[in-house]
Amino acid sequence: MDPKKLELEADFLSALAQPTRLKILYYLKDGEKCACEINPSMKEDASVISRHLVKLREAGILESRREGASVYYWIKELRVLEILKIVDELLISASRENARIVEMLPLA
Amino acid sequence: MDPKKLELEADFLSALAQPTRLKILYYLKDGEKCACEINPSMKEDASVISRHLVKLREAGILESRREGASVYYWIKELRVLEILKIVDELLISASRENARIVEMLPLA
DNA sequence: TATATTACTGCATCACTGTGCAATAACGCA
DNA sequence: TGCGTTATTGCACAGTGATGCAGTAATATA
Numbered sequence: 001m002d003p004k005k006l007e008l009e010a011d012f013l014s015a016l017a018q019p020t021r022l023k024i025l026y027y028l029k030d031g032e033k034c035a036c037e038i039n040p041s042m043k044e045d046a047s048v049i050s051r052h053l054v055k056l057r058e059a060g061i062l063e064s065r066r067e068g069a070s071v072y073y074w075i076k077e078l079r080v081l082e083i084l085k086i087v088d089e090l091l092i093s094a095s096r097e098n099a100r101i102v103e104m105l106p107l108a
Numbered sequence: 109m110d111p112k113k114l115e116l117e118a119d120f121l122s123a124l125a126q127p128t129r130l131k132i133l134y135y136l137k138d139g140e141k142c143a144c145e146i147n148p149s150m151k152e153d154a155s156v157i158s159r160h161l162v163k164l165r166e167a168g169i170l171e172s173r174r175e176g177a178s179v180y181y182w183i184k185e186l187r188v189l190e191i192l193k194i195v196d197e198l199l200i201s202a203s204r205e206n207a208r209i210v211e212m213l214p215l216a
Numbered sequence: 217t218a219t220a221t222t223a224c225t226g227c228a229t230c231a232c233t234g235t236g237c238a239a240t241a242a243c244g245c246a
Numbered sequence: 247t248g249c250g251t252t253a254t255t256g257c258a259c260a261g262t263g264a265t266g267c268a269g270t271a272a273t274a275t276a
Contacts, residue, residue, distance in 0.1 A: 001134050006127040009195050017121035018234085019114040026109050035253060045236055050254055052234090060202045069243045069252045077198050083191050087117050090185050094168045126264085143223060153266055158224055160264090177222045177273045 015059030016080065020044060021052045025075065025084070028062070032074035123167030124188065128152060129160045132181075133188065136170070140182035 015021065020042065027033065027041055035053065039046045053073055056062040063076040075081070123129065128150065135141060135149055143161065147154045161181055164170040171184040183189070 001131055003127065005196075005199075006130045008199050009130055009192065010125050010127045012195050012199060013121055013125035014233095017118050017125045019111065019118045020234085022114045022117055023109055036251090039253090044234095046252085047237080047254070048235060054254085060198070066242085066253095069250095071253065077202075079194055079198055083194055084117065086187055086191055087120050088113075090168070090187055091113075091116050091120060094185075122263095128264090144221090147223090152264090154222085155224070155267080156265055162224085174223095174272085177220095179223065 012059055012061075015055055015061060016083070018052070020048070021056055022084070024049070024052060024056065024073075025061070025080065028073060028075050029081065032072045034067075034070045034072050036070055038073065120167055123163055123169060124191070126160070128156070129164055130192070132157070132160060132164065133169070133183065133192070136181060136183050137189065140180045142175075142178045142180050144178055146181065 016025075023042065024038060027038060035046075035050070038053075039049055042049050053062065053064070057064055057073075061075065061077050061080055062073050064071055064073045066072075124133075131150065132146060135146060143154075143158070146161075147157055150157055161170065161172070165172055165181075169183065169185050169188055170181050172179055172181045174180075
């Protein structure tokens, strides 16, 4: 297995593996949004969001365009949503399994 | 968007987002392997591999069983391979696009 | 029981990531 | 040009992650 390829895959997944960045992705799910719209929908400082947007764009997940003083972002790689869907399904099935195991425990 | 859910998704993706752990997953693709087989196929210290295996198991991605002094690991959630397939496809299409852009550059 | 094999844990270290404040850059408009 | 708005970057700090060595645990076998 080519180490360079593993590195690229890990970098891409790292870009996804952060709660605030995931929140941004879900927020952009329905189409492009201006940074000025994204910011108030998040808890963190605008500078923090800006950096997360940069990271997502550098990973090739988002794209951006400037319009006047505003910058609009959108999801360039819609297949990341497929990935998130699979992750959700795995988490749900895992939690179901845990529930099943908990049910088998003695009630003492 | 529920912050707890974002956290779980990010944790799961973080477990994947590391080159050595990806290498382990590819190594386990064809079925279970003993830690004693995994170790020599990796460059790092056995203790490092052990920790990565723990992390993958805690994320619910791997499962393990002890057989004598040996411990066997296998991929419990085969759908992670779907995720890696999508990542690869995205990386390939991104590199193609870069090539296309490079071709448009002036040759000077 | 003593010894060897296999796997894991404790600890120290180094690097990287995420964060917030302050400063700066990019733009539109008076 | 000067001012206000929007977005990004510089910097310092705290927290987390990956690593290797040394030591320990779990098991098999002599």
